[in-house]
Amino acid sequence: MQSTPPSTTGSSAASIRSKHPYKEPKQVEALKNFRALLGPDNVKYDDGELMRFIVARSYDLNGAKTQLLASLDWRAANKVDDLPIPGPKNSNGVMYAVRGWHSVPDANIEAGQPNVPEHAVRLQKYMGGSCLHKWDKAGRPIYIERMGQHNVKGLAKNVTTPELVDYHIRCSEFVHNTIMPECEERFGTDDKVIDKETVIFDCTGMGFHQLHMEGLNMLRSLTDMDQKAYPERLGKLFIVNSPFVFVKVYSMIKKWLDPGVIEKIHILGKDYKSVLLAHIDPENLPDFLGGACTCSHMPGGCVPSVIMNNIKPVSKAPVPDGNLLAVPTYLRPRSSSAASANSIMDFVMPHAQDGIYQMFSTLSHGKPCEYEIVVADEDVEREPEVVIKFRVKGVRAACDGLNFTVARFEFGEKADSGTIVVPTKFYDLSDCPESSEGIEIKFRAKAAGLYVLSWMPENPRGLTQMEYGVSVDGILGEQTTDSS
Incomplete structure (x- = not known):
């Protein structure tokens, strides 16, 4: 689905007044008050841009200001x-x-x-x-x-x-x-x-x-x-x-x-x-x-579609381009995870304790669960040290009658030491590990892009409560609550 973003930061050179003046009294009054609320910075925006935020917030000018400034920050942070x-x-x-x-x-x-x-x-x-x-x-x-x-x-x-x-x-x-x-x-x-x-x-x-x-x-x-x-x-x-x-x-x-x-x-x-x-x-x-256009001069006509076979498949570029939109380094469930169809429960608690986040997951049939670590462009200029911390503990009430397994952790080929595997340790109900036990993995990120963490209980069924933290040169990565 596509819609078009405002050229928020790119409008600083625009005239204060829009090429298309707003004439309704409600609009004129709202624009006047919104400019006063923005202070001297109001000269960066034309009327059309301000009106979009005013309308989006149903003429709540404080809400419009909050949204406008947030969009500015987002555009700047993501270049x-x-x-x-x-x-x-x-x-x-x-x-x-x-x-x-x-x-x-x-x-x-x-x-x-x-x-x-x-x-x-x-x-x-x-x-x-x-x-x-x-x-x-x-x-x-x-x-x-x-x-x-x-x-x-x-x-x-x-x-x-x-x-x-x-x-x-x-x-x-x-x-x-x-x-x-x-x-x-x-x-x-x-x-x-x-x-x-x-x-x-x-x-x-x-x-x-x-x-x-x-x-x-x-x-x-x-x-x-x-x-x-x-x-x-x-x-x-x-x-x-x-x-x-x-x-x-x-x-x-x-x-x-x-x-x-x-x-x-x-x-x-x-x-x-x-x-x-x-x-x-x-x-x-x-x-x-229902129209009359065919765009017969172009392969695929009006709307080319590989799936509908009206155009040949687009080949991949010879050299993959890893130039993703600059985003903060973060960790999230991976959409391609094989566990997505088998996980009973898989979510991330968003609040950190001492730089450690909590992730709970229940997997059946021994399917792997994968998480992505995206390292941003601006973070690799120094070849920073990425530190991944893992702590694991069992939930005794939930794993009643089940053996509990913490499986191996793997990083993809972008890690400079190759694939990193943490040996599996098996625990039964009476010997679930304490949260103080943990593993710390470090590597130098020499390229921006995607790194993959994969883990899986060895037992066909098992409940795992896992705590983790991601930092780049001491800066904690952003976390998400997307489900896998």
């Missing part, structure tokens, strides 16, 4: 403004198919193109197809996604959440910083603001096989980020060919959404063509959605 995006003055490759724009020629995503990371190419194998396809009658860009064709399980298994977030942000930055200015130039008027996009999700082919919790957790990560950091960038969302299974999916997704976002969503069955054509001219709407 969002430094991301390379396609545009008329560079040769950067596109992150998905584009059709109908002057700023960037019609193109499909290709491996080996400048500043197209390997994970953006890899995930095309599991995506049902997507394209930024022309514009609607309001002059807004149209993003189309064949959601019903997604291989959700394959995506969750082969693409990490940080990779998907990075891809999502790059696509969004492209729309906001390259396409939106073109829309303004071509279609904008004094009375028409073009700062949002129209989205169409085609659910053709959707089934219960897509109700995969890891995939939904990934979607939730993107949704949460969009609403917190990128408010009011969605114009309308049309969900077409929606089957019964979508009702199940939407009942979960709806809980994550702000009321303002829900109001923009239009769920349509098979009688959707007249609705789309009321908002989009036929020549700008693909024929498979």
Whole structure:
């Protein structure tokens, strides 16, 4: 799912007043009071940008200020403004198919193109197809996604959440910083603001096989980020060919959404063509959605899809590009963990005690549980020492009648000493280890990227309470509560 982030930090050179003045008394008063609340820094933002945060928080100006400043901090910490995006003055490759724009020629995503990371190419194998396809009658860009064709399980298994977030942000930055200015130039008027996009999700082919919790957790990560950091960038969302299974999916997704976002969503069955054509001219709407466009000059037509076999699979780049969006070093459950389908309970307690976090897990059938340690770009400039601490203890009441096993720990090939294995130690009920016992592993991180911790009880069934901490040169890594 895609929406477009605001160019928050990049707007410092903008005029205080928007090109499109707000005239309603409520808007004028809110902008005046919001600028006063922001103080001298208010000159960094134009009216349109401030109004997006005001509307997102339903005119709660203190809430709007908190959200605006948080988005600034997020963009700075993650170096969002430094991301390379396609545009008329560079040769950067596109992150998905584009059709109908002057700023960037019609193109499909290709491996080996400048500043197209390997994970953006890899995930095309599991995506049902997507394209930024022309514009609607309001002059807004149209993003189309064949959601019903997604291989959700394959995506969750082969693409990490940080990779998907990075891809999502790059696509969004492209729309906001390259396409939106073109829309303004071509279609904008004094009375028409073009700062949002129209989205169409085609659910053709959707089934219960897509109700995969890891995939939904990934979607939730993107949704949460969009609403917190990128408010009011969605114009309308049309969900077409929606089957019964979508009702199940939407009942979960709806809980994550702000009321303002829900109001923009239009769920349509098979009688959707007249609705789309009321908002989009036929020549700008693909024929498979009721329009007249085929984009026959491009491989894959309007919306290329590897899964639908209308375009050849995108090959991986010869040299993998590990240039992930800069994120703080952290540890989280791995989406591709084999334990995800077998864990009865697996979660992380978010509060640390002396730099040690707690993780509880119950596994059946001896399936491994994997955790990711992401080392950020800025942390490897010094080749820092990464310290992983593990302490394990049994929960006596819970393991009544069961033997308790703490298995081996392994790190992936990026660790400079190769795979690190901690020998397994077996405990029975009367000899569960105390929490004071622990193991500490150290290695020098010579490259940014993903390191994997894998552990598994030797016993077919076993309950493990495990405590851990991750630090880089003494700085404790960020923890998450995502489930594996």
